[in-house]
Amino acid sequence: MGKEDARERLSEKMKRWSDSVGRKLAKAPERRASFNNTSGIPVERIYSPLDVKDEDYLSVVGLPGEYPYTRGVQPTMYRGRYWTMRQYAGFATAEESNRRYKFLLEQGQTGLSVAFDLPTQIGYDSDHEMAIGEVGKVGVAIDSLEDMETLFAGIPLDQVSTSMTINAPAAVLLPMYIAVAEKQGVAIEKLRGTIQNDILKEYSSRGTYIFPPKPSMRIITDIFAFCEDKVPQWNTISISGYHIREAGSTAVQEVAFTLANGIAYVRAAIDAGLDVDRFGPRLSFFFNAHSDFFEEAAKYRAARRLWAEVMLERFKAKDPRSMMVRFHTQTAGCTLTLQQPKNNIVRVAFQALSAVLGGTQSLHTNSMDEALCLPSEEAVQIALRTQQIIAYETGVADTVDPLAGSYYVETLTTQIYERAKEYIRKIDEMGGAVDAIEKGYIQREIQDSAYRYQREIEEKERVVVGVNRFQTKEERPANLLRVDPSVREAQIQRLKSLRQRRDNAGIKSALEALERAARGRENLVPKILEAVKTYATLGEICDVLRSVFGEYRAVSTLGN
């Protein structure tokens, strides 16, 4: 019997089956009239070979390690090496965070991920007026190279890979890291790690911007150019959908807006004269792992396929590595509930599993107590153990892309790919991601989705266990991890003492050189590296750049 005949037969059989199920629905209705995932894609009763019959397997799915990378970026994936288990951490002072990093490394964590406090992320020293109340709260306070030396004391930087969630001042923190490595005697070309360095999603979703888009894009391409030569193993950017999703987007929007930002960075770098196959392989990505299991697993596959196509067709990349979406994943902070916090352990486990089945390169699993406070050591340990259980006990890592060939997952992958592509077409029409953000389009799309999601919860169309169903009366846990308010005092004292010990003439000339470069076209990163080595502070360096570049003012997107 031919293939066509088999399809015919299946098609007829399916029709009869659907009719017969349809007739029974009056008596035994389904739970809902229609099923949809978070992206609004209808979820059908069943999927079959008919759903994927028009897809050419090799060009749409292909093989792991080969274009279009739907099945993963490496040919052997986790059969070769597990993903990097990387818990985002940092709070209070550099000493305190340094202790947490050593604890995590002892527990078998395989990479570091630094959380900076908000003043650091926005380029203010701890003694700045805007920093009052924020020092050391959501991450570690770093004012100068001195703090960075303490943060990595006793951690050989050629032995770990370090991810730093730093955006607007990434061009200051990376040089600080490099300076620490030099002091440790580590060759900087050996450094491995990532800076987030993704300003566009700060404007649309996360809020730690400093400068307007144009100079911000220049800083980013300066970093690309600097790292190409000096720190070739460094991931120069982590183009992040995570925060877009946390701000309320759907899975499709997460893929679309992230890749649209990626397109803007690639375009900016090419316009700055860089070669797509030199900086392209160092681009990395960061996605969210939300709760709709198959939608999430399909999302990562769709993102890989779409980016490979963009890099090949739009930017004419030749190096396969330029086409690969290598990505970090974090489970969705916004799904953690304050109510019955232990349920979060289970949520996180499923979310983490979707990321692993989606082929992530590294993973952060949230701690159960993060809707309440900073995670305790016990909670972080359970979160890390969750990853270790997935890796070492479940067997899911023993074959590559095990969901491939599922009629549902393949259909969903293509649907997410197509819908994200349609969004990117719309954004292209607006002039690209920067223009779409400046028009408030991306922000409005995200906030509309966030509001819809909240209404669904309140209408109980969407169940959140322990919040709008299955509630229990409970005692809230006490003795939460808190940052001692004296941290700010201690940081201010450190700064004061540093300012007395520094070579002020050296600092002045380094900052003047930086200002000249900022006004001209010279690469800023070597100038900043010189400045951090004189122990100029983060705030001083960012103030020079503020004076030249000005500050970004957000567009209003509510109400109109």
Place this chain on the structure above:
Amino acid sequence: MNKTKKIRVLAAKPGLDGHDRGIKVIASALMDAGMEVIYTGLRQTPAQIVEAAVQEDVDVIALSILSGAHDYLFPKIMELLRYKGIDDVLVLGGGIIPDEDIPALKKCGIAEIFGPGTSTRDIIKFIRSRVEQKNN
């Protein structure tokens, strides 16, 4: 609800925290409930928030912080309001705020703290009943 005048709300993000999903969702819900909402945007100092509240002649200030800086910023805002002689504005807080911090925040004049998982309906109900109480 007051039929003659819409309830006016200042939705504000004090401090450096960029998490504005919650405040924007609440702002949208309050608008849908017929209130007038002015959103400050991110990174407002306590002085800017109090100034905006005066300028806009609001009945309610809704503050949101997820960075942990509520322990400094909320009391500071209340102090500035008192300094300006404003005692008839209903001030609400929300975000990641540990239970054990709530008594101190209420003591300094914050009427209620709404944490994660709160229904926007509860917030609307709360605002309406308090503002009505004040107007009667």
